[in-house]
Amino acid sequence: MIPRYSRPEMTALWEPEAKFRIWFEIEAHACDAMAELGIIPKEAAKAIWDKGAFEVERIDEIERETKHDVIAFLTNVAEHVGEPARFLHQGMTSSDVLDTCLAVQLTRATDTLLADLDRLLEALKKRAYEFKHTVCLGRSHGIHAEPITFGLKLASHYAAFARNRARLEQARSEIATCAISGAVGTFANIDPFVEEYVAQKMGLAPEPVSTQVIPRDRHAAFFATLGVIASSMENLAVEIRHLQRTEVREAEEFFSPGQKGSSAMPHKRNPVLTENLTGLARMVRSAVTPAMENVALWHERDISHSSVERMIGPDATVTLDFALNRMAGVIEKLLVYPENMQRNLDQLGGLVNSQRVLLGLTQAGLSREDAYALVQRNAMKVWEEQADFLELLKADPEVSIPDADLEALFDPSHHTKHVDTIFRRVFGET
Numbered sequence: 001m002i003p004r005y006s007r008p009e010m011t012a013l014w015e016p017e018a019k020f021r022i023w024f025e026i027e028a029h030a031c032d033a034m035a036e037l038g039i040i041p042k043e044a045a046k047a048i049w050d051k052g053a054f055e056v057e058r059i060d061e062i063e064r065e066t067k068h069d070v071i072a073f074l075t076n077v078a079e080h081v082g083e084p085a086r087f088l089h090q091g092m093t094s095s096d097v098l099d100t101c102l103a104v105q106l107t108r109a110t111d112t113l114l115a116d117l118d119r120l121l122e123a124l125k126k127r128a129y130e131f132k133h134t135v136c137l138g139r140s141h142g143i144h145a146e147p148i149t150f151g152l153k154l155a156s157h158y159a160a161f162a163r164n165r166a167r168l169e170q171a172r173s174e175i176a177t178c179a180i181s182g183a184v185g186t187f188a189n190i191d192p193f194v195e196e197y198v199a200q201k202m203g204l205a206p207e208p209v210s211t212q213v214i215p216r217d218r219h220a221a222f223f224a225t226l227g228v229i230a231s232s233m234e235n236l237a238v239e240i241r242h243l244q245r246t247e248v249r250e251a252e253e254f255f256s257p258g259q260k261g262s263s264a265m266p267h268k269r270n271p272v273l274t275e276n277l278t279g280l281a282r283m284v285r286s287a288v289t290p291a292m293e294n295v296a297l298w299h300e301r302d303i304s305h306s307s308v309e310r311m312i313g314p315d316a317t318v319t320l321d322f323a324l325n326r327m328a329g330v331i332e333k334l335l336v337y338p339e340n341m342q343r344n345l346d347q348l349g350g351l352v353n354s355q356r357v358l359l360g361l362t363q364a365g366l367s368r369e370d371a372y373a374l375v376q377r378n379a380m381k382v383w384e385e386q387a388d389f390l391e392l393l394k395a396d397p398e399v400s401i402p403d404a405d406l407e408a409l410f411d412p413s414h415h416t417k418h419v420d421t422i423f424r425r426v427f428g429e430t
Contacts, residue, residue, distance in 0.1 A: 005280060010112055010321040013105050014314035016056045022101045023073055024052055026198055027088050030180060033197035034090055034190075044084035053080040070094040091190030095301060096180045099214040102309060103177055104202055106222060109317040110172040116324035117165045117229075121158060123331040125427060128154035132419060135412050136250060136341035137352065142242075146352050147345060147415040150250075150336060155426045157236045162426075164229045171225040174218045178202060179210035184300040212301035216294045219309065223291035226316050230284035233327055237274035237281070240330065244271045250341045254333035273330050280323040287312035345412075349382045350389035356409040357393060357401075364400050374398055 012018060028048050035045035054076045063072035078085035089097075132151035137144050178199035182190045192206075199206045207214050243251040253273050255261075261268030290312055294305035345352065354375050361371035378392040393399050393406055401409075423429070 005322045006318050007322055007325065010109060010318045011314075013108050013112075014318070016059075019101060019105070020054050020056065020059065020073060022104050022202075023070075023097050024054065024077065026097055026100050026180075026202065027074075027077070027092075028052060029198045029201045030090075030092065030190075030194050031087055033194040034087070036197070037191055037193060039191070040087040040090065041084075044087045047084040048077075048081055048088065051081045051084075052077055068094075070097055091182050091188075091194075092180060093183045093212060095213045096182065098306075099210075100178045100180065100198065100202065100204070102313060103175055103204055103214065105313065106219075106317070107172060107176045107203065109313075109321075110168060110175070112321055113226075113229075113317065113324065114165065114168060114172075116321055116328070117161060117168065120324055120328040120331065121161055121165065123328050124154050124158040124161065127331055127334065127336075128152075128158055128423075128427075131336060131338075132423065133416060134336070134338050134341065135345065135416060136338075137344050144344075144348055144352055146355065147412055149416055149419055150338075150341065152419060152422060153239070154331075155423060157232070157239075159426050160232045160235070161229075164225075164232055167225045167228060171222045175222045176204045177207040177214055177218065178204040179207045179214045181207070181210045181212075183212060185209065185211040185213075211299075213297065213305075216291075216297065216305055219305075220291045220295050223287045223312060223316060226320055227285040227288040230281040230320060230323070233323055234278050234281035236327065237277040237330075240274045240334070241271045241278075244269075244274075248340075248344065250337055250344065252335040252337070253330055254335055273326060277323055277327055277330075280319050280326075284316050284320050284323070287316040348389070349387060350410055351379055351382050353389070353410045354379055356414065357406070360401050360405070360409050361399070366400070 028045070031040060031045040031048050034040045035042040054073060058076045058079075059069070059072045062075050063069050066072050066075070074085075074089055077088065081088070128151045130151070131154065132149060134150045135147050136150045136153070138146050138148040178195060179185070180190065180195035180198050181187050181192075187195075195206050198204075209215075240251060240253065242248065244253065252269065253271050255269045260266075261270045261272075290308045294308055297305060358368075358371050358375045361374065362368050366374070374396070378389065378396060381387050381392055382389050390406065390410055393401075394403050399406070
């Protein structure tokens with residue numbers, strides 16, 4: 001976690017103090033459940049809650065000798081609780097604490113990420129409606145294609161992030177599982193009721209079968225979902241970066257007073273935020289492959305996954321949280337230039353209407369092959385001679401469409417007549 005790309009709310013979830021607090025709650029709730037079953041004295045369970053405490057520095061000190069973080073934690077808590085501490089961790093194994101804690105952290109992190117997505121979705125929706133009917137170029141292969149609206153561009157990204165939100169909800173459901181099943185997951189030394197009790201208290205669901213660890217396909221699906229969200233974010237960032245190029249300049253990141261674009265060239269206004277978002281997306285996606293590789297563990301458990309998750313858990317969630325909020329800010333303040341959109345629409349002398357002319361000629365009786373050849377012949381002259389496409393067509397004796405009908409084929413409203421339909425599909429509103 002790098003402070004430059006972190007937000008306090010998310011980083012707090014991964015601080016040692018927060019982790020050990022979750023560990024303590026898991027152990028204390030397990031004691032309550034065992035007390036309810038009559039396995040340990042109720043007074044002991046109460047004493048653990050009343051006297052239980054820990055110090056991060058002391059845990060680190062003990063771990064330097066024991067080389068075992070959970071034992072170090074339990075030893076430190078016992079120093080505060082005294083004699084009743086002998087009932088801590090009854091029938092449990094370290095993974096019961098570690099895996100359940102990770103599930104809590106990832107679930108809470110997901111709640112923050114869902115709120116981040118809501119902010120970005122709201123920004124995209126607001127700006128999509130703002131530019132719902134603002135005509136601009138659609139491009140394929142980076143080349144002028146046919147007109148769309150800028151609102152449709154943003155609606156497309158809104159739909160992607162709406163899908164991502166649904167994916168993240170599902171990922172949250174999959175990751176929010178609790179394992180308190182003991183060594184190799186058989187419940188031999190702990191009653192399944194304890195797991196059910198702790199799960200309910202920690203906002204989780206019991207893992208149906210946990211060997212000695214929660215199955216890592218759950219984590220693989222979770223981090224893969226974060227990777228998809230990051231890719232959607234990069235897709236939007238790259239769109240903005242392209243639109244901000246000097247030769248295009250249809251949209252631009254907000255450039256604040258006093259901001260500098262270059263140490264050498266005072267005129268520069270660079271898309272630094274969206275370039276940064278492209279880089280952050282790469283970092284989030286870098287967690288996906290290790291998470292996939294963590295699925296294959298030896299028999300009922302090994303710890304090859306442990307070091308990986310200690311890094312990718314905080315790094316991926318903290319980075320994505322920061323990036324989603326940065327992207328929301330970019331969209332909220334995005335500068336949009338409709339006049340430049342119109343300039344670019346006019347740049348190729350009407351070529352963006354070539355398909356309409358092609359279809360018009362087929363309706364007038366030409367074969368598609370002949371019509372295509374006729375339209376392309378005139379279109380190439382526009383590319384090569386900077387001519388006006390409509391005027392070339394009017395002057396071509398093989399074009400069998402009256403001038404007035406040809407002009408109608410160049411009406412830009414033809415390309416935007418179903419914008420309302422698409423918006424209803426995306427936003428579900430009339």
